Amino acid sequence: MAIITLTTDFGEKDHFAGATKGAIYSELPDVRIVDISHSVSPFNILEAGYIIHNAYKSFPKGTIHIIGIDSEINQENKHMAIKLDDHYFICANNGIMGMICSEITPEKIVEINIHEKIQTSFPVLDVFVKVACHIARGGTLEVVGKTIPEIKPTKYIKPFVNDDKTQIIGNVIYVDNYGNVITNIKRSFFEDIQKGRTFVVSARNNKFKKIHNRYSDIVNFDIPEEKRHDEGRGLVVFNSGGFLEIAVYKSNSATVGSASSLMGLSLMDSITVNFSKESMLPNSVEPA
Amino acid sequence: MAIITLTTDFGEKDHFAGATKGAIYSELPDVRIVDISHSVSPFNILEAGYIIHNAYKSFPKGTIHIIGIDSEINQENKHMAIKLDDHYFICANNGIMGMICSEITPEKIVEINIHEKIQTSFPVLDVFVKVACHIARGGTLEVVGKTIPEIKPTKYIKPFVNDDKTQIIGNVIYVDNYGNVITNIKRSFFEDIQKGRTFVVSARNNKFKKIHNRYSDIVNFDIPEEKRHDEGRGLVVFNSGGFLEIAVYKSNSATVGSASSLMGLSLMDSITVNFSKESMLPNSVEPA
Amino acid sequence: MAIITLTTDFGEKDHFAGATKGAIYSELPDVRIVDISHSVSPFNILEAGYIIHNAYKSFPKGTIHIIGIDSEINQENKHMAIKLDDHYFICANNGIMGMICSEITPEKIVEINIHEKIQTSFPVLDVFVKVACHIARGGTLEVVGKTIPEIKPTKYIKPFVNDDKTQIIGNVIYVDNYGNVITNIKRSFFEDIQKGRTFVVSARNNKFKKIHNRYSDIVNFDIPEEKRHDEGRGLVVFNSGGFLEIAVYKSNSATVGSASSLMGLSLMDSITVNFSKESMLPNSVEPA
Numbered sequence: 001m002a003i004i005t006l007t008t009d010f011g012e013k014d015h016f017a018g019a020t021k022g023a024i025y026s027e028l029p030d031v032r033i034v035d036i037s038h039s040v041s042p043f044n045i046l047e048a049g050y051i052i053h054n055a056y057k058s059f060p061k062g063t064i065h066i067i068g069i070d071s072e073i074n075q076e077n078k079h080m081a082i083k084l085d086d087h088y089f090i091c092a093n094n095g096i097m098g099m100i101c102s103e104i105t106p107e108k109i110v111e112i113n114i115h116e117k118i119q120t121s122f123p124v125l126d127v128f129v130k131v132a133c134h135i136a137r138g139g140t141l142e143v144v145g146k147t148i149p150e151i152k153p154t155k156y157i158k159p160f161v162n163d164d165k166t167q168i169i170g171n172v173i174y175v176d177n178y179g180n181v182i183t184n185i186k187r188s189f190f191e192d193i194q195k196g197r198t199f200v201v202s203a204r205n206n207k208f209k210k211i212h213n214r215y216s217d218i219v220n221f222d223i224p225e226e227k228r229h230d231e232g233r234g235l236v237v238f239n240s241g242g243f244l245e246i247a248v249y250k251s252n253s254a255t256v257g258s259a260s261s262l263m264g265l266s267l268m269d270s271i272t273v274n275f276s277k278e279s280m281l282p283n284s285v286e287p288a
Numbered sequence: 289m290a291i292i293t294l295t296t297d298f299g300e301k302d303h304f305a306g307a308t309k310g311a312i313y314s315e316l317p318d319v320r321i322v323d324i325s326h327s328v329s330p331f332n333i334l335e336a337g338y339i340i341h342n343a344y345k346s347f348p349k350g351t352i353h354i355i356g357i358d359s360e361i362n363q364e365n366k367h368m369a370i371k372l373d374d375h376y377f378i379c380a381n382n383g384i385m386g387m388i389c390s391e392i393t394p395e396k397i398v399e400i401n402i403h404e405k406i407q408t409s410f411p412v413l414d415v416f417v418k419v420a421c422h423i424a425r426g427g428t429l430e431v432v433g434k435t436i437p438e439i440k441p442t443k444y445i446k447p448f449v450n451d452d453k454t455q456i457i458g459n460v461i462y463v464d465n466y467g468n469v470i471t472n473i474k475r476s477f478f479e480d481i482q483k484g485r486t487f488v489v490s491a492r493n494n495k496f497k498k499i500h501n502r503y504s505d506i507v508n509f510d511i512p513e514e515k516r517h518d519e520g521r522g523l524v525v526f527n528s529g530g531f532l533e534i535a536v537y538k539s540n541s542a543t544v545g546s547a548s549s550l551m552g553l554s555l556m557d558s559i560t561v562n563f564s565k566e567s568m569l570p571n572s573v574e575p576a
Numbered sequence: 577m578a579i580i581t582l583t584t585d586f587g588e589k590d591h592f593a594g595a596t597k598g599a600i601y602s603e604l605p606d607v608r609i610v611d612i613s614h615s616v617s618p619f620n621i622l623e624a625g626y627i628i629h630n631a632y633k634s635f636p637k638g639t640i641h642i643i644g645i646d647s648e649i650n651q652e653n654k655h656m657a658i659k660l661d662d663h664y665f666i667c668a669n670n671g672i673m674g675m676i677c678s679e680i681t682p683e684k685i686v687e688i689n690i691h692e693k694i695q696t697s698f699p700v701l702d703v704f705v706k707v708a709c710h711i712a713r714g715g716t717l718e719v720v721g722k723t724i725p726e727i728k729p730t731k732y733i734k735p736f737v738n739d740d741k742t743q744i745i746g747n748v749i750y751v752d753n754y755g756n757v758i759t760n761i762k763r764s765f766f767e768d769i770q771k772g773r774t775f776v777v778s779a780r781n782n783k784f785k786k787i788h789n790r791y792s793d794i795v796n797f798d799i800p801e802e803k804r805h806d807e808g809r810g811l812v813v814f815n816s817g818g819f820l821e822i823a824v825y826k827s828n829s830a831t832v833g834s835a836s837s838l839m840g841l842s843l844m845d846s847i848t849v850n851f852s853k854e855s856m857l858p859n860s861v862e863p864a
Contacts, residue, residue: 001605003601005594005598007594009465009466010465011327011464011465012300012325012326012327012588013325013327013328013335013339013464013465014325014339014464014465015324015325015338015339015340015342015343015529016465017324018293018295018322018323018324018325018339018343018346019342019343019345019346020346021322021346022293022322022343022344022345022346022347022348022351023346025291025320025322025347025348026346026347026348029289029348032601033322034594034597034598034601034609035594036591036593036594037588037589037590037591037594038588039587039588039589040589041540041542041543042465042466042538042539042540042541043538043540044540047589050591051589051590051591051594052591054591054595055591055594055595055598056598057595057598058594058595058596058597058598058599058602058701059598059601059602060598060601060602060605063598070538072502072503072504074502074504074507074509075509076509076513077504120528121501121502121525121526121527121528122528125346125528176587176589176590177585177586177587177589177590177592177618178585178618213697214648214650214697215648216648216650216653219650221650221651221652225652237697238697239697240696240697240698240701241591250618250619250646251618252617252618252619252620253618254617255617297753297754298753299615299752299753300588300613300614300615301613301615301616301623301627301752301753302613302627302752302753303612303613303626303627303628303630303631303817304753305612306581306583306610306611306612306613306627306631306634307630307631307633307634308634309610309634310581310610310631310632310633310634310635310636310639311634313579313608313610313635313636314634314635314636317577317636321610329828329830329831330753330754330826330827330828330829331826331828332828358826360790360791360792362790362792362795362797363797364797364801365792408816409789409790409813409814409815409816410816413634413816
């Protein structure tokens with residue numbers, strides 16, 4: 001049974017997501033629809049790109065991903081369908097796919113051209129659903145669009161590195177449900193620059209000299225539990241998606257606070273890594 | 289496979305929606321459950337009516353819609369099941385179905401009377417699920433209730449028109465995830481009154497002389513992108529449901545603002561349309 | 577078809593819930609996944625325990641429940657799988673199962689030991705999904721873990737009763753979507769202590785002498801609707817889960833207010849019940 005996933009900024013309340021699912025079942029009774037997220041911030045390309053990048057790989061090959069963010073068609077915002085890593089993605093050509101496409105080259109990109117038949121102010125329902133169901137029935141991308149060579153580029157996908165490779169300047173690209181702050185600095189990128197040197201990660205006036213693999217690595221379990229004061233402490237990890245993340249142990253924005261609230265970090269804020277001039281330690285990132 | 293949809297004010301956190309789904313699967317293993325919304329504002333009949341009105345038509349004929357808003361039974365709030373447009377609706381007779389029923393006459397309305405057997409403080413789970421599963425198995429409405437001639441009327445479904453038809457006074461019936469403000473003025477209703485005349489839509493001290501079909505119709509694509517200042521600009525559209533909507537281009541309540549936040553528009557606020565005395569243009573609403 | 581439910585603090589926005597579902601479908605194409613809640617407050621064991629306690633019973637026997645709260649493994653926080661009441665629960669041994677296990681003795685508890693093969697910073701996806709799919713395929717708990725005699729105890733599961741049984745001191749364990757405030761005082765527990773005596777429930781400076789079965793029991797339907805002032809009035813009920821709940825009639829935190837907002841009641845606040853010294857009435861709790 002085909003799987004169609006939904007990632008949108010429709011929110012949890014409005015009828016848009018429900019109507020989209022109804023339209024899919026009307027075309028294709030035997031399909032599995034999976035909500036990835038409907039709570040992307042309105043029109044936020046970068047958030048949507050981060051979410052779909054982290055979610056799609058867990059799905060079986062052949063899964064079809066509808067991404068409904070900023071999808072109103074106009075002369076600068078065309079619709080496209082991409083085959084990549086044996087998954088299909090249907091979205092506007094507005095930068096959402098930049099993060100994934102910077103890591104894996106698409107097999108095929110088409111600009112959707114079934115619009116002459118469809119006049120719509122709800123393109124996810126009227127266009128993306130039609131294309132998704134076409135693919136789910138085994139149809140090819142060529143039938144619904146014309147091949148284009150590349151997608152529109154996305155800003156803020158890659159961090160900046162200075163010439164003598166002593167500094168990375170990254171950006172906050174996502175703040176998660178725990179208020180943890182995720183940067184565009186990936187582990188492999190970091191380690192390529194680091195080459196075993198010591199470093200300091202700076203997020204505003206917070207400094208970190210170590211990157212952990214697990215949040216609870218900062219806890220000293222030799223101290224009795226009632227004497228520990230770890231909740232609310234800051235730390236840096238490479239998260240499960242491989243991104244450098246400024247976190248707070250057992251954070252909760254409503255109680256102990258979070259990395260975002262306690263350190264004043266928001267989307268697009270810069271995070272700096274300064275490396276020592278010479279190699280000092282084999283690897284101060286803990287082995288995975 | 290039967291489809292049962294859920295539209296409630298249970299919220300995203302509590303166990304109510306999950307328990308309801310469990311109860312459906314316990315009665316009927318082979319059914320498809322689709323969440324339309326669980327984030328209707330508590331006890332908000334008008335919001336629920338707007339959401340189900342916009343969502344149900346996308347589903348296949350025969351779909352069963354459970355609407356769990358203000359569903360505690362008492363002498364003034366009876367439970368009912370409706371067949372309309374080849375869809376089934378199960379809810380309290382409290383006005384939720386007013387918007388749909390004002391457009392399409394129900395084929396059958398029954399007041400549910402299976403309660404003598406069921407003592408409950410969770411009627412969606414104990415009553416609505418039973419009725420939905422009965423219908424999904426092919427059962428008739430007559431078995432679960434007695435026919436009633438009409439539903440309880442709903443306020444604010446229709447806008448007011450003055451005697452000489454120069455003015456429509458509508459109300460805000462919904463604020464969507466983008467902060468766009470939706471009125472009870474439908475396109476067909478508007479055009480019937482307009483008869484080609486010019487008009488001014490007034491929302492507090494904001495005036496609009498044009499109604500667009502797409503949000504990006506206000507963008508002048510001849511100006512280079514970096515010189516445009518369209519984000520946050522107000523406009524009026526007929527939305528995908530056909531309702532007159534006061535919108536803001538690429539709105540986001542947390543950043544550029546929204547129609548609701550920038551213009552100070554909330555549920556029930558009035559929106560006025562004033563028509564010129566005589567016909568001047570064939571049609572200033574853009575053709576669909 | 578096996579059913580796997582998800583109860584987590586992942587929130588509605590992040591990729592975590594979507595990725596988890598993708599991983600389940602990758603292992604087991606023919607399974608039914610049901611979201612119970614992804615909006616548990618971060619790391620809140622008590623909330624998660626209350627939600628799963630109230631939801632699981634509606635599901636068919638054999639259902640597998642993944643609970644992803646505070647699930648990072650470390651020397652004090654082990655993973656476990658429980659068979660209880662013919663349902664399966666997979667979670668960290670951190671107290672989440674305390675409420676259910678205080679009422680029903682588990683048939684089997686195992687500490688999961690498949691971790692030597694799995695290095696992970698996303699244990700729900702990498703460990704819990706594997707265990708759930710193993711059970712869904714008919715596998716036994718012994719294959720994925722070693723039997724342990726009992727779970728870690730949970731605080732605040734039981735209210736305090738004084739020696740002469742004239743007072744119960746309970747705690748707020750949950751605030752629901754309507755702002756209603758749920759205590760750890762269960763109906764059966766209350767009635768065992770009450771033995772027909774009159775009582776006063778005190779929540780800060782609010783006093784209640786009656787416990788209702790339905791919210792609308794406080795409405796006097798003899799008064800015409802437009803002259804009633806019931807919305808926003810406080811009351812006490814035993815809710816559909818059997819817990820003593822301080823509620824507000826037709827509450828809405830954004831408009832008329834809620835029990836939580838109007839009475840200033842939050843998680844962990846104490847609620848007191850004082851009983852009269854001698855039995856006076858057969859039963860002042862209304863018969864069910």
